Amino acid sequence: MSDSIVVGFTVNGRRREVLTKPHHTLLEILREDLGLTGTKHGCELGECGACTVLVDGIPQLSCLLLPHQVEGKEITTVEGLAKSGDELHPLQEAFVEVGAVQCGYCTPGMLLTAKALLDENPAPSRQEIAEALSGNICRCTGYESITRAVELAARRMEV
Amino acid sequence: MRVVGKPLPKVDVRAKVTGSTLYADDLVLPDMLFCKLLRSPHPYARIKRVDVRGALEVEGVVAAITGDDLPIKYGILPVTQDEHALENEKVRYVGDPVAAVAAYDEETAALACERIVVEYEVLHPVTSIEEALSEPVDEPIHDYGGPANIHKMAALAFGDLESGFAQADHIREDVFFYEGNTHLPMEEHSAIASYVDGKLTLWSSTQTPHYVHRAVSKVMGLPMSAVRIVATPHGGGFGGKTDPFSHEMVVCKLAMVTGKPVKCTLTREEVFYAHRGRHPVLMWVRTGVKRDGKITAMHFKTALDGGAYGSYGVATTFYTGALQTATYDIPAYRFEGARVFTNKAPCGPKRGHGTPQPRFALELHLDKIAEDLGLDPVEVRRRNYVKPNTTTVNWLRITSCGLEEITNRVIQASGYHRRRRVEGHGMGFAVASYLSGAGLPIYWNKLPHSECQLKLDRGGVTAYCGATDIGQGSDTVIATVVAEELGLWPSDIRLVTGDTGLAPVDLGSYSSRVTFMAGNAALDAARKLRDLLVEVAAESMGCSPGEVEVGDGKIGALSFEETAQLAQERYGAISTAGSYRPPDLAGPYKGSGVGPSPAYSYSAAVVDLDADSKTGIVQVNKVWLAHDIGRSINPISVRGQVEGGVYMGLGEALMEEQAYRKALHKQPSMLDYKSLTFVDMPEVETILVETNDPEGPYGAKEVGQGPLLPVVPAVASAIHDALGVWVDQVPITPDKVLKALDAKVKGEAPRFGPKSFPDIPYPQCIKVDPPHVATQAV
Numbered sequence: 001m002s003d004s005i006v007v008g009f010t011v012n013g014r015r016r017e018v019l020t021k022p023h024h025t026l027l028e029i030l031r032e033d034l035g036l037t038g039t040k041h042g043c044e045l046g047e048c049g050a051c052t053v054l055v056d057g058i059p060q061l062s063c064l065l066l067p068h069q070v071e072g073k074e075i076t077t078v079e080g081l082a083k084s085g086d087e088l089h090p091l092q093e094a095f096v097e098v099g100a101v102q103c104g105y106c107t108p109g110m111l112l113t114a115k116a117l118l119d120e121n122p123a124p125s126r127q128e129i130a131e132a133l134s135g136n137i138c139r140c141t142g143y144e145s146i147t148r149a150v151e152l153a154a155r156r157m158e159v
Numbered sequence: 160m161r162v163v164g165k166p167l168p169k170v171d172v173r174a175k176v177t178g179s180t181l182y183a184d185d186l187v188l189p190d191m192l193f194c195k196l197l198r199s200p201h202p203y204a205r206i207k208r209v210d211v212r213g214a215l216e217v218e219g220v221v222a223a224i225t226g227d228d229l230p231i232k233y234g235i236l237p238v239t240q241d242e243h244a245l246e247n248e249k250v251r252y253v254g255d256p257v258a259a260v261a262a263y264d265e266e267t268a269a270l271a272c273e274r275i276v277v278e279y280e281v282l283h284p285v286t287s288i289e290e291a292l293s294e295p296v297d298e299p300i301h302d303y304g305g306p307a308n309i310h311k312m313a314a315l316a317f318g319d320l321e322s323g324f325a326q327a328d329h330i331r332e333d334v335f336f337y338e339g340n341t342h343l344p345m346e347e348h349s350a351i352a353s354y355v356d357g358k359l360t361l362w363s364s365t366q367t368p369h370y371v372h373r374a375v376s377k378v379m380g381l382p383m384s385a386v387r388i389v390a391t392p393h394g395g396g397f398g399g400k401t402d403p404f405s406h407e408m409v410v411c412k413l414a415m416v417t418g419k420p421v422k423c424t425l426t427r428e429e430v431f432y433a434h435r436g437r438h439p440v441l442m443w444v445r446t447g448v449k450r451d452g453k454i455t456a457m458h459f460k461t462a463l464d465g466g467a468y469g470s471y472g473v474a475t476t477f478y479t480g481a482l483q484t485a486t487y488d489i490p491a492y493r494f495e496g497a498r499v500f501t502n503k504a505p506c507g508p509k510r511g512h513g514t515p516q517p518r519f520a521l522e523l524h525l526d527k528i529a530e531d532l533g534l535d536p537v538e539v540r541r542r543n544y545v546k547p548n549t550t551t552v553n554w555l556r557i558t559s560c561g562l563e564e565i566t567n568r569v570i571q572a573s574g575y576h577r578r579r580r581v582e583g584h585g586m587g588f589a590v591a592s593y594l595s596g597a598g599l600p601i602y603w604n605k606l607p608h609s610e611c612q613l614k615l616d617r618g619g620v621t622a623y624c625g626a627t628d629i630g631q632g633s634d635t636v637i638a639t640v641v642a643e644e645l646g647l648w649p650s651d652i653r654l655v656t657g658d659t660g661l662a663p664v665d666l667g668s669y670s671s672r673v674t675f676m677a678g679n680a681a682l683d684a685a686r687k688l689r690d691l692l693v694e695v696a697a698e699s700m701g702c703s704p705g706e707v708e709v710g711d712g713k714i715g716a717l718s719f720e721e722t723a724q725l726a727q728e729r730y731g732a733i734s735t736a737g738s739y740r741p742p743d744l745a746g747p748y749k750g751s752g753v754g755p756s757p758a759y760s761y762s763a764a765v766v767d768l769d770a771d772s773k774t775g776i777v778q779v780n781k782v783w784l785a786h787d788i789g790r791s792i793n794p795i796s797v798r799g800q801v802e803g804g805v806y807m808g809l810g811e812a813l814m815e816e817q818a819y820r821k822a823l824h825k826q827p828s829m830l831d832y833k834s835l836t837f838v839d840m841p842e843v844e845t846i847l848v849e850t851n852d853p854e855g856p857y858g859a860k861e862v863g864q865g866p867l868l869p870v871v872p873a874v875a876s877a878i879h880d881a882l883g884v885w886v887d888q889v890p891i892t893p894d895k896v897l898k899a900l901d902a903k904v905k906g907e908a909p910r911f912g913p914k915s916f917p918d919i920p921y922p923q924c925i926k927v928d929p930p931h932v933a934t935q936a937v
Contacts, residue, residue: 031185036178037178037181037182037184037185038177040345042427042829043427044427045830047828047829078176078177078178079178079179081177088173088176092176092177095172095176096168096172096176097168098795099168101175101176101630102630102799103393103394103395103629103630104176104180104392104394105630106345107175107176111176136837137829137834139342139343139395139807140395140630140799140803142805142806142807142835142840143835143836143840144806144842144843145802146837
């Protein structure tokens with residue numbers, strides 16, 4: 001077993017330092033060391049998109065990131081999306097309203113990938129939405145309702 | 160209706176978008192251990208010796224167990240109790256569990272598994288239906304069934320086949336093959352057990368806590384009263400989490416052995432081995448028709464590759480023959496089915512359970528008959544549709560039936576008959592039917608299939624029901640039904656569901672039964688509570704109960720809370736209970752338990768696609784799906800189920816396959832197991848038709864499984880429309896399209912698919928009089 005290391009980064013605006021192993025992934029650190037279980041795992045091989053988080057605003061697969069890759073970075077997980085307990089992010093509101101959530105297991109990854117898209121492109125076309133989210137697999141919805149939700153959130157965020 | 164039929168958000172959805180929903184693997188208990196399973200690397204082998212001493216020497220390991228610690232067999236069906244949590248005599252597929260380790264962390268448990276020594280005597284694996292039918296090289300995979308590696312055979316004949324075929328103007332035979340595929344839930348299976356004060360609790364991502372309850376109780380040798388199963392919020396099932404599983408048994412045992420909570424979460428690769436997915440099915444069908452396309456007789460034969468264990472396979476076998484008659488009036492019908500054991504991951508129920516395969520065959524077969532007769536395939540189907548309030552030749556009771564309307568709607572919306580007729584573009588049409596819950600429980604008894612209790616006190620209304628929300632929205636359905644009756648909002652209702660310790664029994668989220676059965680149980684309980692509150696309010700208001708209106712948080716002139724208080728002052732503690740058991744629907748023959756349902760949903764699909772004759776690549780442009788839902792309790796959720804069903808149907812039609820090279824899974828990863836991504840998914844137009852079923856809650860029927868079914872044949876039909884070739888085998892990958900085109904160019908039959916159906920020693924057919932004959936005899 002390898003020696004432990006300390007890694008420091010910001011999660012949802014809070015500075016954290018974690019004693020971990022150099023081969024542990026950001027996914028494991030978030031879920032097991034920091035108790036942020038909103039980030040999901042579907043394969044742990046970078047194939048499904050469920051574990052997507054934002055690293056300095058860019059969607060990344062937390063199951064493929066090692067501690068040294070996130071040292072000093074700003075990480076956003078699904079727990080950091082809502083402004084408060086009552087006030088959800090417009091994407092979260094739209095997912096709720098449109099019914100873009102069935103089992104909900106892919107939802108955190110979808111939300112964060114969609115957030116990165118809208119941050120960069122506030123009025124994406126359906127094709128652009130599909131391409132941006134094509135690395136996130138959902139087995140329940142057939143993607144249709146997720147597209148509708150991202151479109152709805154985009155319209156609201158533009159206003 | 161105040162809340163029924165309204166597009167309200169699901170009651171549990173805010174937790175899911177904020178990441179606060181706790182799925183099984185998110186649960187952490189103090190002093191918890193982590194478990195890993197050691198699985199067989201061989202498809203078929205005798206276990207000579209398992210030595211766990213090396214594992215126990217690893218620092219951080221607390222316990223290691225083998226099959227000797229878990230000797231009692233289990234299985235989902237009472238007739239096929241053929242699984243050990245850890246095998247101790249033979250392994251039957253690559254991935255069969257043989258030992259387990261509990262350690263303080265997962266890495267240590269995995270490392271310790273590598274130190275376990277297992278001595279195998281490798282046997283000759285059976286890898287195909289054909290091999291399973293012939294004399295085995297080594298001993299048969301199981302010590303029951305037979306001959307050879309046949310697990311189960313069924314043979315039924317309804318009505319006068321000979322005279323039916325004699326009356327036909329045209330008889331056609333076809334052979335089809337439907338490859339197996341898997342559920343691929345986003346959430347990997349996970350379970351945690353804790354054993355405290357002689358009571359065992361298992362939290363698991365299961366769709367069927369009640370059946371897990373039975374199995375755990377049996378394997379652990381504990382009374383059911385000492386076992387509690389909690390179905391945690393569910394990250395996707397589709398039928399893949401309806402069996403009791405090895406890892407569930409193992410964590411229970413390890414919790415009892417160590418006295419500590421134990422968790423086991425499968426890796427993605429292990430999920431592919433746990434499987435219980437779509438059976439590969441080879442099918443042969445022979446149908447006689449009149450010149451106008453009216454069916455006079457049908458003979459349908461199936462051969463199912465079941466994989467290594469029984470699972471739901473006996474039921475699946477019957478399902479490959481049961482529902483052909485739920486859409487088409489077939490006056491004489493013969494069905495023969497056989498399931499074989501092979502050394503591959505066990506197959507089981509996936510969305511549509513045993514019916515997408517015959518539906519694919521039947522719909523394409525009817526297309527071909529229409530082509531033979533020079534008739535419109537839609538019209539041929541219309542001429543054969545079952546009618547509402549009839550009984551089929553195999554004794555299925557049809558009540559509400561929207562076949563005509565869904566057909567008209569989907570044909571009209573898609574412009575099917577006005578389609579562009581150019582090479583490379585095509586449209587296909589198909590219909591299907593599915594159960595709103597199995598009419599009979601897995602364990603035959605007279606007990607309710609679903610029970611609901613309502614508690615009313617100063618904390619408001621709590622609904623207790625064993626029903627398990629797997630993302631389909633069953634919690635929302637229960638809350639909506641209760642809220643409708645009590646004049647509240649769904650979000651006002653507190654829910655305790657999927658917990659065998661706290662909530663009364665519901666049989667589980669399978670066979671599309673929950674809205675119909677748990678919905679009816681909740682309705683029963685809610686109407687009793689409403690009557691009680693109305694009576695109290697009427698007395699207080701000095702009027703008759705009939706004059707008291709319920710709604711908007713009020714019972715007559717009183718607020719809901721005031722009425723609740725008056726009711727408690729008068730009666731003390733208040734609770735009501737409701738239950739649902741379907742009417743007795745089984746026909747008078749052995750095997751009639753599979754197929755009956757209190758109501759059938761109907762789905763019709765039109766698929767529009769482009770197919771490239773140079774590359775064989777198929778691009779689906781749009782799918783229209785009309786569904787006879789009976790009535791939508793929540794139209795957002797219904798639409799979601801339709802879209803999800805279309806998506807999964809397209810995956811099965813075009814790319815998804817659980818395929819093997821010899822006995823080794825070819826693609827046990829999400830990258831290699833192809834499924835549709837965002838960019839592959841076409842537009843879906845959902846058309847809901849409400850037929851108001853007389854027995855469904857507010858008229859509702861199922862939607863979880865039906866909409867998948869017509870999509871697969873409609874894709875194949877559209878490819879034929881585009882290129883003039885039949886691909887009689889799914890998934891329809893580009894290579895198969897090209898092979899069919901090659902055959903056409905060479906002047907051979909323009910198709911790709913199986914050439915023949917094997918000889919199977921089916922037993923003598925049980926001859927069953929159809930209902931009208933039987934009634935006359937009485």
